[in-house]
Amino acid sequence: MSDEPKTWHRGLDEDKPSYVGEMLKTQTNVTAGLAALATAAVAAIPLGLAGAAIPLVLFGAGEAIASMFVPSSQTFRNLIDRRIRAKKRAAFVEHLRKQIERLAMRDDDNWGVYQRMLDRVASIQDLRKHRKDVITERDLERLEDAAMDYLSLWLTQLSISDRLDSLGSKGLNKQHYQTEERLKKNPDDVTLRKAKADLDELVKRAERLARRKTVVDAAMIGLPDAVEEIYTAAITSPTAGDVASRLQEAVDRLHIDAELDSKLDAEMGDIPLRLASRPATATKH
Structure with a gap:
């Protein structure tokens, strides 16, 4: 690992x-x-x-x-x-919760999934007090990180959905189509060519964003499942040696792409501003 x-x-x-x-x-x-x-x-x-x-x-x-x-x-x-690390983790979790509460409903099913993960981790912590060999301290800490990772994924999912909705409301595909049609009639128009190039880039970024949302959606399913797998291995196997191979696979599944949020921000952060200014430029022709 x-x-x-x-x-x-x-x-x-x-x-x-x-x-x-x-x-x-x-x-x-x-x-x-x-x-x-x-x-x-x-x-x-x-x-x-x-x-x-x-x-x-x-x-x-x-x-x-x-x-x-x-x-x-x-x-x-x-x-x-x-x-x-525990203190920093608690502070980061509090930050994530506050951000999510601004975007998600209080009765969202994901809150229940998150609480179940916390319960599983707490059970393993209690079990380790009596059986130190059931799981290593390093892997236990990764489990503690897992619930935080789930919140991070959820916030990323909400952010992606919000950005995709924003792009859809501004009619990105419609603007792209209209600009292409205008360019066919005025192929030498430099402004339209620049507008189409910008819109081409925005469409590609939006497509990449949608693909990343698919990855995040899958991770939000896989992460709780990995915690459940580790929990099951811990309570059903007598020693750490018996669960080593299962923990290897399950704990490794807890690793989340740490650069996902920064990549999304780098690729999509300027879309609303650029898209808002695009109609005025394109409609001049």
Whole structure:
């Protein structure tokens, strides 16, 4: 399985957290610090400042020693990185939900599909608490990404549909046909030739957009199915080794083309503006 990181947290490697700082903020460390302060306060009553300094010095020494080993621990770093990715994932999911709610109905069936995916992932998370070997932590995180990917696909689908509807309402095909007819009568008209070239490009882009919508539609069916397959493999097989081959195929199906949205924006983002200006140019002849 590919280890290519998800687009939404590729910046994690470029903006690494301070692992020493993260260690200092852990609940265990904070509790130890408070305990040291409380002990110092109690010791100050009979022993004065010298007595109060003892637990604080011991705490500081412990911190210094811990900071030499804990932050460099791969286990600790993986824990912190995963926590940061989870935070970023939650923020991105919230962003996607808000965008989708502006375009989709509250009773859309896709909400139910999304919730079922969340339930399946939660069940596997609970199962892994008792059977660590049922699925690797890496694959579990990919499952957590899957529900987010589904929302991303859904938003892309809604965006494509909206753009296709916009193109249809502006009569792209009709304008293209009319421009061709005018050009037949005036083959040397430079303005019409330019208009037809622009419209040819827009028609091709719209066709590519429609093809991409077909791909997105298929992915929206395949992604929940992949999660179901992984869930079934996890609950019916006793060990990770028994589900390895099934997970290989199913988890790989979770990979979504991360550049889809950017390609769509690059190809179709200027269509409404160009199309809106086209009739005035073409109708002059």
